[in-house]
Amino acid sequence: xxxxxNIVQEFCDLMVKRDPExxxxxFADNAIYQNCGMPASIGVExxxxxxxxxxxxxxxxxxxxxxxxxxDGNTVLTERLDMISTPTGVQGVPVMGTFVLExxxxxxxxxxxxxxxxxxxxxxxxxxxxxxxxx
Numbered sequence: 001x002x003x004x005x006n007i008v009q010e011f012c013d014l015m016v017k018r019d020p021e022x023x024x025x026x027f028a029d030n031a032i033y034q035n036c037g038m039p040a041s042i043g044v045e046x047x048x049x050x051x052x053x054x055x056x057x058x059x060x061x062x063x064x065x066x067x068x069x070x071x072d073g074n075t076v077l078t079e080r081l082d083m084i085s086t087p088t089g090v091q092g093v094p095v096m097g098t099f100v101l102e103x104x105x106x107x108x109x110x111x112x113x114x115x116x117x118x119x120x121x122x123x124x125x126x127x128x129x130x131x132x133x134x135x
Contacts, residue, residue: 004101005071008078011099011106012064018055020048028105036112047109060085065092074101081131082113086121093117094131 002010011026027044034040041050061083068079076099081092093113100108120127 002104003071004074004076004099005069007101007104008071008076008099008106009066009069012066012078012080016063020051020055023051024048026106028102028107031105031107031109033109034111035115036110037115058084061090075099076101084118084121087124088121091121091127092131093121 007026011023014022014026024044027047029044030042031044031047032040032042033047033050041047063083065081065083066078067081068077070077078095078097078099080095080097082095083090083092094117095111095113097112098108098110099106114130117127117130120130
């Protein structure tokens with residue numbers, strides 16, 4: 001069986017394909033996905049519907065740039081830039097993610113990010129001071 005960190009890395013790499021069905025095998029049937037401050041998607045069908053909606057909101061770009069990834073047992077923490085197309089070009093939204101795996105499948109995925117940042121990016125605002133400069 002693959003290590004949890006490898007499973008999460010593979011999952012994040014597949015997000016670029018923007019194909020929810022390709023992501024289905026990574027989730028337990030009763031998995032929970034939640035962006036902090038938004039309602040949780042409970043169950044694989046709800047999660048895939050959520051992702052389909054996200055892919056539709058950002059039709060030109062959906063790439064994860066992994067900055068750091070670490071695991072402690074079945075819990076994997078990611079620091080990423082989730083890339084979106086904006087009027088000023090493709091920009092990265094800093095995101096911290098927590099993935100918990102059971103039996104090699106994601107049972108819990110929580111992302112933490114500044115919910116106002118993508119809106120500012122989509123308006124063409126200069127957000128350089130809001131994105132870590134070490135990237």
